[in-house]
Amino acid sequence: MERELDLDTLRERIDELDKELIRALNARAEVSLDVGRWKARRHEPIFAPFREQEVMNRLAHGNPGPLPEKHLRAIYREIMSSSRRLQRPERTVYLGPEGTFSHIAALTHMGHSQHLTPKENFEDIFRAVADEGAELGVVPLENSLEGTVGQVVDLFMKYPVYIQSELYIRISHSLMSKADGLQAIREVHSHPQPLEQCRDWLTAHLRGVPRLTADSTAAAAELAAAREDIAVVGHEQLAELHGLNILAARIEDHPDNWTRFLVIGPSPVREEKRDKTSILFTLPDRPGSLAGVLNTLAGEGINMTKLESRPFRGEKWKYVFFTDLECDLGKTEYESMLANLREQCHTLRVLGTYPAAPKGQEG
Structure with missing residues (x-):
């Protein structure tokens, strides 16, 4: 029979392992600094x-x-975030304030060591990346229930930025308040979308309680932090940021709700291994122009995973098409096909070739 070790012995073993971890982490940090110096000499981006x-x-x-794998990934997300910060601090802009789902997406993907700066609107994010020196920006592109964020597609037409990577975030809402229970709640505040996404739950559990809209879930959380009879609907991290109690978790009516976010930068990804491309194009006004583009892609065996049209700002009855392709259009094997596409289109812009994120998996 194996002898059970006493608690002091087990804790001593943990202390020894912690010392080994610190040595290994610092050795890794030294190598990261060397990587940073190598990239600086060649003017390479830090984010890879x-x-x-x-x-x-x-x-x-x-x-x-x-x-657990989830814990391992969370630990290494922070290790990589620290490594990037050591190599060269980079500024990432997102739709603020703190506590929004864009903020959560930035933290999930970039880690807590990343220099995160909130912006008031999407155009400020694009402008900061294109013209004001921000290395990266995080923007929502589409939601699995509500569709594409049209303004983001429009801004790709206006600003010369490029997609670096993508990530999927599960949209899950909690009810939070300074109060200890539902019976104390007299008002529920949030952005209109979370209120709509939790409508059935709120009707069932807080029938007759007024639902008031705010500019953001973070703004609603500030109100809830000031009054014990107010509750906010939003991401559970708002509770930690504003000192609130979580009265109920996962209250959304449709639990399989995801938002796809894009990380944008001022220049294309220069890594060799990329497996997804997004393009933006307009077409001449003649019959079969869109069919010609689709047939060209199909002829190369390229799978299209998204095709969406938007009105072309400034030109009546003209449209711009946003398309995701399961391929790396930067490869030499696609050069002639890409040239052919440019001849067929009125305008064509490659928004980025980047690693595809698994759907239904965060981070």
Whole structure:
């Protein structure tokens, strides 16, 4: 029979392992500094999305347990965030304030060591990346229930920015308040979307309680932090940011609700391994012009995963098409096809070639 170790012995072993971890982490940080100096000499960007995804997947596949994969990925997300900060601080802008789903997406993907700066609207994000020196921006492109954020597609037409990577965030809402229970709630505040997404739950559990709209879930959380009879609907992290109690979790009416976010930068991704491309194009006004583009892509065996049209601002009855393709259009094998597409289109812009994120998986 195996002898059970006493608690002091187990804690001493943990202390020894912690010392080994610190040594290993600092050794890794030294190598990261060397990587940063190498990139600086060659004017290479710090953020390398495919390399980070590759490292994450390799670690997850080689993890024997008992540490859960989700925890391992969270730990290494912060290690990579710290490494980037050591190599060269980069500013990432997002739709603020703190506590919005854009903020959560930025933290999930970039880690807490990233220099995050909130912006008031989408255009400010695009302008900061294109003209004001921000290295990266995080913007929502589409929601699995509500569709594409049209303004973001329009801004790709206006600003010369490029997609660096993508991520999917599950949209889950909690009810939070300074109060200890539902019986104390006299008002529910939030952005209109969370209120609509939790309508059935609110009707069932807080019938007759007024629902008031705010500019953001973060703004509603500030009100809830000031009055005990107000509750806010939003991401659970608002509770930690504003000192609120979580009265109910996962109150959304449709639990399988995801938002796809894009990370944008001022220049294209220069990594060798990329597996997804997004393009924006307009077409001449003649019969079969769209069919010609689709047939050209199909002839190369390229799978199109998204095709959406938007009114072309400034020109009546003209449309711009946003398309996702399961390929790397930067490869030499597609050069002639891309030239052919440019001849067929009135305008064509490659928004980015980047690593595809698994759908239904966060981070």
